Amino acid sequence: xxxxxxxxxxxxxxxxxxxxxxxxxxxxxxxxxxSINEDGEQIKYKYHSLGNNLWLRVSxxxxxxTWLYRTCVKDxxxxxxxxxxxxxxxxxxxxxxxKAGEIADDLYEKFKIGENPLLVEPExxxxxKDIWDKWFNAAPLSNNYRIxxxxxFKNHFQKHANTPxxxxxxxxxxxTIIQPIxxxxxxxxxxHVLQKLKQIARFAKSTYLIDFSLFESMKIPEEYxxxxxxxxxxxxxxxxxxxxxxxxxxxxxxxxxxxHHLLKLILLLGTRKCELALLTWDKYDANEKxxxxxxxxxxxNLIIKLPPQAICLLEDMRQIKSSExxxxxxxxxxxxxxxxxxxxxxxxxxxxxxxxxLTVHDLRRTFASRLTxxxxxxxxxxxxxxxxxxxxxxxxxxxxxxxxxxxMLVEWxxxxxxxLLSK
Numbered sequence: 001x002x003x004x005x006x007x008x009x010x011x012x013x014x015x016x017x018x019x020x021x022x023x024x025x026x027x028x029x030x031x032x033x034x035s036i037n038e039d040g041e042q043i044k045y046k047y048h049s050l051g052n053n054l055w056l057r058v059s060x061x062x063x064x065x066t067w068l069y070r071t072c073v074k075d076x077x078x079x080x081x082x083x084x085x086x087x088x089x090x091x092x093x094x095x096x097x098x099k100a101g102e103i104a105d106d107l108y109e110k111f112k113i114g115e116n117p118l119l120v121e122p123e124x125x126x127x128x129k130d131i132w133d134k135w136f137n138a139a140p141l142s143n144n145y146r147i148x149x150x151x152x153f154k155n156h157f158q159k160h161a162n163t164p165x166x167x168x169x170x171x172x173x174x175x176t177i178i179q180p181i182x183x184x185x186x187x188x189x190x191x192h193v194l195q196k197l198k199q200i201a202r203f204a205k206s207t208y209l210i211d212f213s214l215f216e217s218m219k220i221p222e223e224y225x226x227x228x229x230x231x232x233x234x235x236x237x238x239x240x241x242x243x244x245x246x247x248x249x250x251x252x253x254x255x256x257x258x259x260h261h262l263l264k265l266i267l268l269l270g271t272r273k274c275e276l277a278l279l280t281w282d283k284y285d286a287n288e289k290x291x292x293x294x295x296x297x298x299x300x301n302l303i304i305k306l307p308p309q310a311i312c313l314l315e316d317m318r319q320i321k322s323s324e325x326x327x328x329x330x331x332x333x334x335x336x337x338x339x340x341x342x343x344x345x346x347x348x349x350x351x352x353x354x355x356x357x358l359t360v361h362d363l364r365r366t367f368a369s370r371l372t373x374x375x376x377x378x379x380x381x382x383x384x385x386x387x388x389x390x391x392x393x394x395x396x397x398x399x400x401x402x403x404x405x406x407x408m409l410v411e412w413x414x415x416x417x418x419x420l421l422s423k
Contacts, residue, residue, distance in 0.1 A: 025056065033063060044059070045058065053069055067091075067103075068087065126210055157197075173197060177193065178218070197214075230362075232365065233365045249352055266367075269367075269409065270385050271386075281324060284314060284326065290303050291314075303402060307410040308410070309413040
């Protein structure tokens with residue numbers, strides 16, 4: 001056990017403030033310039049005792065001075081049984097001679113009655129488990145996602161649960177968390193784990209659990225982002241199962257009207273999900289039975305003359321119109337439907353139908369693939385998909401083929417109805 005007491009080797013004169021002036025301090029600073037030790041080497045600091053354990057430390061290079069208060073700690077591990085220590089009071093002349101003397105006197109009186117005013121409470125160490133628990137309790141997570149997050153922590157973060165965050169560098173996180181996942185061939189999982197690390201670190205900083213940034217510069221190298229060619233489509237039998245699951249999910253309220261009608265329209269028209277999600281009512285002409293797509297990937301606007309089945313879907317949406325967007329969010333009616341919501345509802349349908357590895361864009365691929373099987377011309381299908389023509393065709397083919405595309409869409413919509421009604 002340590003015992004603190006005041007070191008009394010310094011010159012013990014009373015009222016030192018009256019006997020030592022600012023002029024004395026300036027002389028001590030000047031005398032410290034280029035001070036050398038017994039071996040003739042220049043020393044970094046020169047120490048001057050001013051009494052009552054008050055010391056002046058002078059930098060021999062910068063000629064700046066700092067007030068120190070010296071203590072002596074009983075320490076049996078030392079050869080002489082004591083350990084000297086210095087407490088910084090402040091810089092001179094920011095802290096004046098008079099003020100430094102008052103602080104030294106105050107410390108002396110507290111030491112005399114057994115207090116240790118220099119003993120600082122150790123700062124609470126924040127570990128990874130602390131910020132994970134606070135984020136986990138604060139975040140509005142669904143039950144299923146909570147289970148996934150618990151699994152992520154157990155599988156990837158548990159090894160660093162009690163690691164202080166100031167010790168968990170980007171290098172350590174990469175080598176012990178991210179790299180092993182990549183080495184196992186799980187590239188998407190590595191990306192999700194890294195995103196979660198960044199999310200909880202930002203949460204910790206924004207809630208003042210830490211005052212430094214973590215993991216922000218970390219990213220998955222391009223070499224790990226190999227792009228796979230995707231050509232997933234549904235054959236007739238699988239498409240039939242999907243259509244039935246789509247309708248069943250809508251009838252039992254597993255998915256809402258906005259998600260159902262949008263997914264059905266993507267399959268009917270072969271459009272991209274974003275093109276329909278951003279479609280506004282002023283782009284729908286009920287008299288001409290057309291929609292005008294302007295928010296397209298290739299910036300080429302496209303007019304689509306709608307089949308009767310598509311018109312019915314849009315008129316249904318008119319009945320619950322609440323914003324400029326045709327496919328509005330059910331939670332925030334003034335906004336368009338969230339792309340993540342579309343993916344979420346599609347997953348519910350595919351789970352119900354036991355269909356694996358199907359994305360929203362695969363509906364568009366199925367549209368093109370099945371129309372090819374139904375013997376429609378390739379340039380007609382390409383125009384319906386709003387693809388730019390390649391080669392010499394792009395210089396000569398400027399026809400929108402509106403009526404031909406309409407006939408194709410009507411036949412395609414009837415084909416889907418037949419599939420849905422068939423046993």
